[in-house]
Amino acid sequence: MQSYVQIENAGMVFNTKKGKFTALTGVNLAIEQGEFIALIGHSGCGKSTLLNLVAGLLDATDGVLLLANKEIKGPGPERAVVFQNHSLLPWLTAFDNVHLAVEKVFGGSESKAQLKARTATALEMVGLTHAANKLPGEISGGMKQRVGIARALAMEPKVLLMDEPFGALDALTRAHLQDELMKIVAATQSTVVMVTHDVDEAVLLADRIVMMTNGPAATIGEVLPVDLPRPRDRLALAHDPHYHDLRSRVLEFLYSRQMRPKEAA
Amino acid sequence: MSAANPTHEDLDDILSGPDIVKVPAAAPRRRTPYFETESGRRLAEGTVTLFRNAIPPVLGIAMFVALWALVAASGKSIPGPAETWAAAVELFSDPFYDNGPNDQGIGWNILHSLYRVGLGFGAAAAVGIPLGFMIGRFDFLSRMLSPIISILRPVSPLAWLPIGLLVLQKAEPASIWVIFISSIWPMVLNTAAGVQRIPQDYMNVARVLNLSELKVFTRILFPAVLPYVLTGVRLSIGVAWLVIVAAEMLTGGVGIGFWVWDEWNNLNVAHIIIAIFIVGIVGLLLEQGLMLLAKRFSYE
Numbered sequence: 001m002q003s004y005v006q007i008e009n010a011g012m013v014f015n016t017k018k019g020k021f022t023a024l025t026g027v028n029l030a031i032e033q034g035e036f037i038a039l040i041g042h043s044g045c046g047k048s049t050l051l052n053l054v055a056g057l058l059d060a061t062d063g064v065l066l067l068a069n070k071e072i073k074g075p076g077p078e079r080a081v082v083f084q085n086h087s088l089l090p091w092l093t094a095f096d097n098v099h100l101a102v103e104k105v106f107g108g109s110e111s112k113a114q115l116k117a118r119t120a121t122a123l124e125m126v127g128l129t130h131a132a133n134k135l136p137g138e139i140s141g142g143m144k145q146r147v148g149i150a151r152a153l154a155m156e157p158k159v160l161l162m163d164e165p166f167g168a169l170d171a172l173t174r175a176h177l178q179d180e181l182m183k184i185v186a187a188t189q190s191t192v193v194m195v196t197h198d199v200d201e202a203v204l205l206a207d208r209i210v211m212m213t214n215g216p217a218a219t220i221g222e223v224l225p226v227d228l229p230r231p232r233d234r235l236a237l238a239h240d241p242h243y244h245d246l247r248s249r250v251l252e253f254l255y256s257r258q259m260r261p262k263e264a265a
Numbered sequence: 266m267s268a269a270n271p272t273h274e275d276l277d278d279i280l281s282g283p284d285i286v287k288v289p290a291a292a293p294r295r296r297t298p299y300f301e302t303e304s305g306r307r308l309a310e311g312t313v314t315l316f317r318n319a320i321p322p323v324l325g326i327a328m329f330v331a332l333w334a335l336v337a338a339s340g341k342s343i344p345g346p347a348e349t350w351a352a353a354v355e356l357f358s359d360p361f362y363d364n365g366p367n368d369q370g371i372g373w374n375i376l377h378s379l380y381r382v383g384l385g386f387g388a389a390a391a392v393g394i395p396l397g398f399m400i401g402r403f404d405f406l407s408r409m410l411s412p413i414i415s416i417l418r419p420v421s422p423l424a425w426l427p428i429g430l431l432v433l434q435k436a437e438p439a440s441i442w443v444i445f446i447s448s449i450w451p452m453v454l455n456t457a458a459g460v461q462r463i464p465q466d467y468m469n470v471a472r473v474l475n476l477s478e479l480k481v482f483t484r485i486l487f488p489a490v491l492p493y494v495l496t497g498v499r500l501s502i503g504v505a506w507l508v509i510v511a512a513e514m515l516t517g518g519v520g521i522g523f524w525v526w527d528e529w530n531n532l533n534v535a536h537i538i539i540a541i542f543i544v545g546i547v548g549l550l551l552e553q554g555l556m557l558l559a560k561r562f563s564y565e
Contacts, residue, residue, distance in 0.1 A: 057469060075472040087466040091488040100484060104474045155474075 003030035011062030022217040036192045038202035041212030047195045080152035082162040086144040088136040094147045095132040105155045122154035142173035162194040344535040352535035378520040385444025386505040393452035401460020422447035422508040436516035443512045451500035459493025495559040506548045
């Protein structure tokens, strides 16, 4: 039995003006259905590149990526992406932004009323029913990010890919959205790959934390299973010695073994 | 019916009696001064803002008119504001008379000029905006056309007139040609810049959603580029209106530019000054109209 997402010996070489730049090399990872994977590493370690490979926004120059035993070729709605900066279309309302995705995925098989209902449900899931008719410019950063999540979830993707989705938010909003995301993922049983640079976020949300070595030619350094029981509660975890143990192991990887060369010097 | 316990009907009877003066239930002892009430305060604030906004421009115009009067008074050749105003009142009292091709009302002259600008500018938009989209979308095309555009863009509009006369043989299409060629560049360049500056994020959304080319155009390309297009249109219409006066001076016919030249030959300086104001005001209106349009379509 193959895993749901299979990354085999994937590598990525960019052609830049200064010559070839090897971003990723020899990445091997198997993700099971319903699993929540956090990719963590120092900036420039290629974690976003790896996510873009799974999304199909980039084509791997080496190796193979499979989703449900099919090779990933180009982007597609079955691998929805929540972008770092929400990437909502500013001339469409929150509702229309989500509806655009819903229409594309389900437009062939469902009636207009069903499509609207799906859109409304997705917005309700992120608690934004009241802001459905607002333009992105009229709502806060956290709300925009929630619309982005609603758009991705509404597509009912096989894999939900999130590229530092909460990176640009303040700490309180981030905590709130993390809690919401945990609930939604528990309810939808989604398979999630999330890029993050936040150790607490990774330990709180993930089933496994994939730690990347430093670039260039980055690869997976270590995979840490997070065996904390769900549902997880951030307050309870704050006093949980096992949580702190896991957290320290990620920190130790990032700051002693993969200390950035510049900072180490 | 007892006086101690009046019913509602009784009260209504009493209150509707002729000798009852109705007093509002919670009438304040002291009558609130008007400027402390909600509407009064708003009126006061509105008046203050109105004056704050109106004083600088009014002052500016007053100074301009005073300066003009001074210059007019010191020399003999330039008519002063009062004289010009009188001439304008006379001119605009009958704007649409028609005494043959060389003597028509000021209204006809303005409309003829606007018509030429409309044709030349319309053709420029029809060619320039799609061309801008293509230049923005295809790098090859951009690099192919950019040297030509760079050379042709700074050419003075009137330098195109002889070519127009030569090819088109007639004055009327030649002046439209001049409008076309001089007002096309801002639209081409702004549209192209708009297309090139579409954030990669939007295109990534389109790719993840696998949107069709049509959807990409209607939902992403077009709305993203529209503000740039409108900026180009606004600049272009300014150029077109700028050029029409000069072009008509050379080609003749009915139009505000030729009218200026005609009045110069008649030595009617007051009319020339009026024409300058007309050109300025019409240009301002064209630009403001497009600004409103642009605001309507801006999403930020």
